[in-house]
Amino acid sequence: MDNIAKLETAVPIIEQLNAHGHSAYIVGGAVRNYLLDIPINDVDITTSATPDEIEAVFERTVPVGKEHGTIMVLDTGEPFEVTTYRIDGTYEDFRRPDEVIFVTELKDDLLRRDFTINAMALDSALHVVDYADGQHDLNHRLIRAVGNPYDRFHEDALRMIRACRFQSTLDFRLEDETARAMKTHAQLISHVAIERIIVEFRKLLQGLNPEAALMTVEAAGIHAAIPVLQQLEPLMKPRHAVTLEAYFGYCLYKGQFVERGLAQLKLSNQEKKAIKASCEIYRELDAGAAMLLVYKYGAALVINCLDMRAALGIPAVLTAAAVRQLHSALPIEDRSEMAVDGHLLMTHLGRKGGSWLKGLLGRVEEHIVLGRLPNNKEAILKWVDDNV
Helix, strand or coil, X not given: CCHHHHHHCCHHHHHXXXXXXXXXXXXXXXXXXXXXXXXXXXXXXXXXXXXXXXXXHCCCEEEEEHHHCXXXXXXXXXXXXXXXXXXXXXXXXXXXXXXXXXXXXXXXXXXXXXXXXXXXXXXXXXXXXXXXXXXXXHHCCEECECCCXXXXXXXXXXXXXXXXXXXXXXXXXXXXXXXXXXXHHHHHXXXXXXXXXXXXXXXXXXXXXXXXXXXXXXXXXXXXXXXXXXXXCCCCCCCCCCXXXXXXHHHHHCCCCCCCHHHHHCCCHHHHHHHHHHHHHHHHHHHCCHHHHHHHHCHHHHHHHHHHHHHCCCCCCCCHHHHHHHHHCCCCCCHHHCCCCHHHHHHHHCCCCCHHHHHHHHXXXXXXXXXXXCCCXXXXXXXXXXXC
């Protein structure tokens, strides 16, 4: 579905609100992406209707965040989050307002948002409403805070890392005063949950220009206020998109933090496992064990690590095409595909299990993967007889 078609799916919701005397608009990232002609993810709607009035207009609703003004509307078959115009109360924790105040004017709602490029709206005819010069900043590829940047970052410190994320994903630059405010308030990022920071950091690394964004992070001193990241000196600055796992795996490999530092990042077990595996891949790439690497860790993770090395300007030892070719040439993809198992080896050798068995299985497995030994029972048992 193209962007216009996606936006038009929200028009019946807006028109129904209009028919009941309420104003309503599409807001946020959907407007920004539409004007930049890049894919739209979610389409959010804002309205003068209160949450109770939204529920009264539509038949199928879910109060997903009613206390903050948000009702999910399901009438068209596609879920839309519809939120009452609001402004924020005071901020005590540098992250969330103590209260939200519902208002009746779109302008008030837009001018409390983070950046000008996110503070525009579209009406049902897809005409732009812009009180903060967001279109100007889009045209000039600028990330600029709405209003006073010192206030915006003091209200919500996560906005600083979000600014860097947008700098990377859109390949924009920070407006000068916004950058100065970030440097002034960098320490406030320590009040933000690491999980929220990691979400933004992952997107930053996957953007069009992570190098420039990480230069901003480092220049502002934001990383110095974040556990684990504060240990990254100098901050690795990949020149193109890389995965979070490949990035932190390289930092682990370079000794910028130790394994226990991963616990501070509060990642999933799967993510931590991928980071540790990436660290091993970097070590083993230095040793040139390509076929075993692809077998042990899979083509995707090896390619991600090669991408990270390339993004840091390290000469390639393998291409992605070569990795895929190695993967397709593997005689087995895991130990369960071997023609022998531990029980058969114990029976054949007349020995009880022990540490010797694990070592022998590993040697047999390695020889099969490297093509030194065919994966059939007779050949393996003969090799065992000759080598054990």
